[in-house]
Amino acid sequence: MTDIALPASRTANPFAGLMAGTTGPVIVVVLAILAIWYIAAVSLNAKFQIEIYERANQVDVPFSQLVTDTLAQERPVLPAPHQVIAEMWDTTVNKKITSKRSLVYHTGITLSSTLLGFLIGTTLGILLAVGIVHSRVLDKSMMPWVISSQTIPILAIAPMIIVVLNAVGISGLLPKAMISTYLSFFPVTVGMVKGLRSPEVIHMDLMHTYSATRWQAFWKLRLPYAVPYLFTSMKIGMAASLVGAIVGELPTGAVAGLGARLLAGSYYGQTVQIWSALLMAALLAGALVALIGVIEKQTLKYMGMDR
Amino acid sequence: MTRTVVEAKKLSLTFQTNDGPVHALSNIDLTINQGDFVSFIGPSGCGKTTLLRVIADLEQPTDGSITVNDVSPHEARLNRSYGYVFQAAALYPWRTIAKNVALPLEIMGLSREEQEARISRNLELVNLGGFEKKYPWQLSGGMQQRASIARALAVEPDLLLMDEPFGALDEIVRDHLNEQLLQLWAKTNKTVVFVTHSIPEAVFLSTKIVVLCPRPGRIYDVIESNLPRDRSLDVRETPEFLKIAHRVREGLKAGHSYED
Numbered sequence: 001m002t003d004i005a006l007p008a009s010r011t012a013n014p015f016a017g018l019m020a021g022t023t024g025p026v027i028v029v030v031l032a033i034l035a036i037w038y039i040a041a042v043s044l045n046a047k048f049q050i051e052i053y054e055r056a057n058q059v060d061v062p063f064s065q066l067v068t069d070t071l072a073q074e075r076p077v078l079p080a081p082h083q084v085i086a087e088m089w090d091t092t093v094n095k096k097i098t099s100k101r102s103l104v105y106h107t108g109i110t111l112s113s114t115l116l117g118f119l120i121g122t123t124l125g126i127l128l129a130v131g132i133v134h135s136r137v138l139d140k141s142m143m144p145w146v147i148s149s150q151t152i153p154i155l156a157i158a159p160m161i162i163v164v165l166n167a168v169g170i171s172g173l174l175p176k177a178m179i180s181t182y183l184s185f186f187p188v189t190v191g192m193v194k195g196l197r198s199p200e201v202i203h204m205d206l207m208h209t210y211s212a213t214r215w216q217a218f219w220k221l222r223l224p225y226a227v228p229y230l231f232t233s234m235k236i237g238m239a240a241s242l243v244g245a246i247v248g249e250l251p252t253g254a255v256a257g258l259g260a261r262l263l264a265g266s267y268y269g270q271t272v273q274i275w276s277a278l279l280m281a282a283l284l285a286g287a288l289v290a291l292i293g294v295i296e297k298q299t300l301k302y303m304g305m306d307r
Numbered sequence: 308m309t310r311t312v313v314e315a316k317k318l319s320l321t322f323q324t325n326d327g328p329v330h331a332l333s334n335i336d337l338t339i340n341q342g343d344f345v346s347f348i349g350p351s352g353c354g355k356t357t358l359l360r361v362i363a364d365l366e367q368p369t370d371g372s373i374t375v376n377d378v379s380p381h382e383a384r385l386n387r388s389y390g391y392v393f394q395a396a397a398l399y400p401w402r403t404i405a406k407n408v409a410l411p412l413e414i415m416g417l418s419r420e421e422q423e424a425r426i427s428r429n430l431e432l433v434n435l436g437g438f439e440k441k442y443p444w445q446l447s448g449g450m451q452q453r454a455s456i457a458r459a460l461a462v463e464p465d466l467l468l469m470d471e472p473f474g475a476l477d478e479i480v481r482d483h484l485n486e487q488l489l490q491l492w493a494k495t496n497k498t499v500v501f502v503t504h505s506i507p508e509a510v511f512l513s514t515k516i517v518v519l520c521p522r523p524g525r526i527y528d529v530i531e532s533n534l535p536r537d538r539s540l541d542v543r544e545t546p547e548f549l550k551i552a553h554r555v556r557e558g559l560k561a562g563h564s565y566e567d
Contacts, residue, residue: 202397205365209391210411210462211384220410224401303401304442 037081044077045070079272087276100256107280109257110245113173114288117180118241122234124181125188132189133196133222134214150186154179158247176257180244184237191233195226227303231296238288246281258284311377312466312498313339313362318371320357330523331357335371337517337526341465344492344499346509346516348555349562354524355502359470362500363391375466387415389466390459394474396451398443398458404430405439408458415462429457432491449480453487460495467499473508485511486540493537506559510534510552511543518555520562528558 019025049070053061071080079087088103095102128146131138158179165175199221207217249259258277265274318335321328332354339345347355360366361373364380375383383389398407405426412422430436433453443451452472459467473481485508492499503509509516514536518528532551534542542548 200397202393202395203399206391206393206397207414208365209363209384209389210414211387212414216414220413221399224399227401304403305401 034081037078038071041076041078041080042067042070045073048077049073075269075271077271079275083272084275084279087272088279091276103261103276103280106256106258106261106277107284110242110249110259110281111284113176113248113257114180114238114242114245114284116173117177117244118184118238120177121181121184121237121241122188125185125233125237126192126230128185128189129192129196129226130218132193134218146186146189149182154183154244154247155250157182158244158250162248176245176248179248180241183240183244187233187236187240188230191229191236192226195229196222198229199225224303227299228296228305231292231299235289235292238292239285242281242285242288310341311338312341312343313337313373313375313500315358315361315373316371318358318361318368318373320354320361320366320368320370332361332368333523333525335526337529339498339500339515341498342496344501344512344514346501346503346513347519348503348506348509348516349519349524349527349559350504350521352524353519353521353562355504355519356470357524358519359468359500359502363389363468387411387462388464389468390462390464392452392456392459392467392469392472394471396443396448396455398451398454400443402443403439404435404441404443404446404454407443407454408461411458411462425461425463429461430454432460432494433457434487447480449476449484452476452484456488456491460491465497467497469499469501471502471504474503481505481508482540488512489538506552506555507543510548510555511538511540516551516555518558518562520559527562528554530554530558 046066049066052069053059070076071083073079076083091101091103095104097104097108099105128142132142133139161178161182162175165171165178196218203221203225204217207221212220245257246259246262249257250263258281261277262274265271265277315335315337318332318337319330320332321330335358337358347358349355357366361368362375362380364384373380376386376388378386398404399410402410408426408429409422412425417425426439427436430439433456435450435453435457438446438450438454443454446454456469456472473484476484488499489512499512501509501512510532514532516528516530516532517526518530519525520527530551534545534547534551
């Protein structure tokens, strides 16, 4: 008797299950963004398309024709999503990875300097934080420099780093990685200083009653305490590192990398190429940050801090 | 002749704050003998925790003298002659219960076998055998505090300093732990210094009750308990217990009276 008492609407709505979780709402948001993108593409590209019609003396072009044409221009002001996807498909799947026209090749170049810069930046950030936490002198003398370093626009300092390093004979991957380092050490330093200082007074007192050395207090208390802070700041550092690598490719007239793709695209008005490089950079950043998230979860689980 | 564990003479501690000096402790004279269970009781701000922290070398007195095991608190700390139990369990969340108990032993640089032996012995002592591999958050508040007592005992000190260890626990758990603590004390014959603001807790546990009062923090009364050392919770119904509790309450009231 009880099973027929269920309200009919429960089974009648096929979307009820979908919208109950997060999948449904996410799909709705993505569709909304795509819709806005398409509307923007049509309205931004229409002006140029109408000029073409006027030059060809075409009159009374139907609206549907206008929409189709604005979404299929070779150098649109704003390319439509499907154009960007098609370009990305073409330059990833249809090109050999070693080819200069392959987006995978360029992504790989940028990825390598991102990772190298991130690695150096994270190491530098941790070392700086350890120094700052343990020495008042370093705290007073280094922290202002660390903060002021980030107030200089990266676009201003990037060419100088490249030029100076080139002058002393360092070229290739390292100069670009240095710019990534420059951007990524900062969040790690700040996050680690906060993390290393986060143990409660009671925990520090406990170490004191054991007559623990500073070194022991660091390894057994401060460092484990800082781990969650480290991962959070590493996520920010990784994204900053990618930005640094791309910016590092811009002023040098680099021939390879996502930054070079952006630059070349803007020289020749290849907006589709620019947008596909941008989207690729976004996907790369997302993947790298997600990767750190996975490592974070595993580490915290191993440490017993993930409930 | 019983050995003196803690001896304070004319001990004073003044904190310099922005609102002027705060006399946390003033002219404290106190002797604690081997095997004593001493409670410090008083309202907040009377300096009971500060006094305990001075014994532990966590605060430095500004005047007077104090010895712990016949040496300065600093040397006593370096000799690891006391175990300290805080108000909160202060277990490290990334360490299992066994690893938490191992923490001071690692710092002392003991061998792995010795560590293992002390961990199981002391967890057994606080009835936490079998919980070695659990993480702190998997344990109740009372069990966490017991684990922190095991951690303090693992150093194998003859002096145990406890700063309101059961203050955050409910009455039922507190009674239970008080009983267990007495059994532990009887078994190990350690000297215990216990800070509390609960009269029944102080009277039930102690052989000696030190009543402190605030502004400046000073000793108002020292009560030697005549209750038998071997006592159960039922002792709280006896006239002797109520007499001591009454004297403690009177002391707390008198120490406070000038205030309002």
